Amino acid sequence: xxxxxxxxxxxxxxxxxxxxxxxxxxxxxxxxxxxxxxxxxxxxxxxxxxxxxxxxxxxxxxxxxxxxxxxxxxxxxxxxxxxxxxxxxxxxxxxxxxxxxxxxxxxxxxxxxxxxxxxxxxxxxxxxxxxxxxxxxxxxxxxxxxxxxxxxxxxxxxxxxxxxxxxxxxxxxxxxxxxxxxxxxxxxxxxxxxxxxxxxxxxxxxxxxxxxxxxxxxxxx
Amino acid sequence: xxxxxxxxxxxxxxxxxxxxxxxxxxxxxxxxxxxxxxxxxxxxxxxxxxxxxxxxxxxxxxxxxxxxxxxxxxxxxxxxxxxxxxxxxxxxxxxxxxxxxxxxxxxxxx
Numbered sequence: 001x002x003x004x005x006x007x008x009x010x011x012x013x014x015x016x017x018x019x020x021x022x023x024x025x026x027x028x029x030x031x032x033x034x035x036x037x038x039x040x041x042x043x044x045x046x047x048x049x050x051x052x053x054x055x056x057x058x059x060x061x062x063x064x065x066x067x068x069x070x071x072x073x074x075x076x077x078x079x080x081x082x083x084x085x086x087x088x089x090x091x092x093x094x095x096x097x098x099x100x101x102x103x104x105x106x107x108x109x110x111x112x113x114x115x116x117x118x119x120x121x122x123x124x125x126x127x128x129x130x131x132x133x134x135x136x137x138x139x140x141x142x143x144x145x146x147x148x149x150x151x152x153x154x155x156x157x158x159x160x161x162x163x164x165x166x167x168x169x170x171x172x173x174x175x176x177x178x179x180x181x182x183x184x185x186x187x188x189x190x191x192x193x194x195x196x197x198x199x200x201x202x203x204x205x206x207x208x209x210x211x212x213x214x215x216x217x218x219x220x221x
Numbered sequence: 222x223x224x225x226x227x228x229x230x231x232x233x234x235x236x237x238x239x240x241x242x243x244x245x246x247x248x249x250x251x252x253x254x255x256x257x258x259x260x261x262x263x264x265x266x267x268x269x270x271x272x273x274x275x276x277x278x279x280x281x282x283x284x285x286x287x288x289x290x291x292x293x294x295x296x297x298x299x300x301x302x303x304x305x306x307x308x309x310x311x312x313x314x315x316x317x318x319x320x321x322x323x324x325x326x327x328x329x330x331x
Binding site: 039060 | 289295
């Protein structure tokens with residue numbers, strides 16, 4: 001008879017996250033160690049308890065891997081983050097300029113008359129297109145930062161996201177001061193910040209997964 | 222002699238665990254040994270971060286073992302202390318003993 005513990009699998013997402021952050025040299029042994037202790041714990045204390053343990057260990061392990069990765073190559077990571085931040089600052093305007101240029105070109109520079117509902121619909125589509133464009137730009141910047149920091153792709157992209165946080169707050173306060181006393185909604189700002197952060201991380205994940213694909217194939221995972 | 226030649230607190234604990242475990246020292250056993258003897262729940266990440274640092278300093282060497290099915294076909298990374306590492310432990314112990322001596326703490330001689 002096969003026991004629950006012998007067929008228990010560790011949380012896939014937790015294992016995937018550890019896989020993303022661990023260096024190529026240690027990923028095999030770290031995941032193997034976690035699996036070995038997970039199986040042992042599952043047979044002694046039950047699968048639910050073992051899964052909780054696995055998650056706790058994974059979160060702590062990822063925090064250590066980020067700190068270790070940063071300490072191992074601080075200047076490379078800092079340079080990549082500064083470069084990435086500057087690229088984001090420049091790139092964030094590109095989608096808007098391109099879309100407006102395309103619209104002007106297609107309309108021969110003549111702005112058509114819009115009724116109020118048409119104008120609302122037009123602005124909604126325009127803003128959505130700009131946001132999608134900015135998402136793609138942020139993802140490309142994430143890819144570039146990850147590519148520049150080989151072996152520490154996730155460390156650099158996570159750090160870039162963390163650095164953007166306080167800078168975004170400063171930017172928002174700057175906008176508040178500039179537009180004072182007009183009300184300035186925080187919601188679009190938050191949406192843009194979180195969407196940009198997710199896009200940067202997706203860029204990092206894409207580069208990391210492409211780079212570690214040969215190793216994963218060799219392990220048969 | 223520079224300050225870098227001394228071991229940090231957790232480095233010290235990890236290297237003592239390696240000495241205790243001998244040729245059975247890998248991530249899981251090191252973590253369990255530390256937990257059993259100090260009651261401190263260290264993460265696998267903390268163990269590897271410290272061992273990585275010790276390996277860069279030349280105090281520890283590592284080698285991959287054979288892949289095993291209970292580890293999902295993944296290998297163990299075995300660690301062992303080098304001569305340089307042993308010297309660093311002795312140096313750290315001497316420094317600690319010298320600092321503790323005369324303080325009337327447990328393990329010190331008045």
